[in-house]
Amino acid sequence: MPDITLISAALTSLKAAIDIAKFLRETDQSLENAELKLKLADLVVALADAKIRLVEVQDALTTKDQRIAELEAAFEIKDGMVRRYDAYYSVDGSGRPIGVPFCLRCWEVEHKRRQLVNDANRQRTRVCTACGHQYNWQLAREIRADESNT
Ligand SMILES: [Zn+2]
Structure with a gap:
């Protein structure tokens, strides 16, 4: 998956988590206990998804760092x-x-x-x-x- 797509997916998951948290903060006390638990479950899922996406971004960046180091090493010895x-x-x-x-x-x-x-x-x-x-x-x-x- 292209890196920009990984980052977009992570941001989408984080936005979903933030939206759920805002909803919970702004909702009055009349929220039923079952509904509250459902929203909290949605929040946990959104945060877990964001975490997975960020791990994918981290892996992609690590791979790119390794490739950059290889190319820098090759560039240094190119004239040799x-x-x-x-x-x-x-x-x-x-x-x-x-x-x-x-x-x-x-x-x-x-x-x-x-x-x-x-x-x-x-x-x-x-x-x-x-x-x-x-x-x-x-x-x-x-x-x-x-x-x-x-
Ligand atoms: Zn060979």
């Missing part, structure tokens, strides 16, 4: 990543790719740095443990410091 053939790599002091290969798909689609590993079932294949994408071993191999300028 370079593509070579089918993988991304960290860069050395001269801006050349070096070290272990990272999944091209995960970096370009999700902005997450995920290291590729050798596929135990297929020779000459590297695989991303997160998305499962497979890469040719030659096009996504580790680059040692003494070969990073090739």
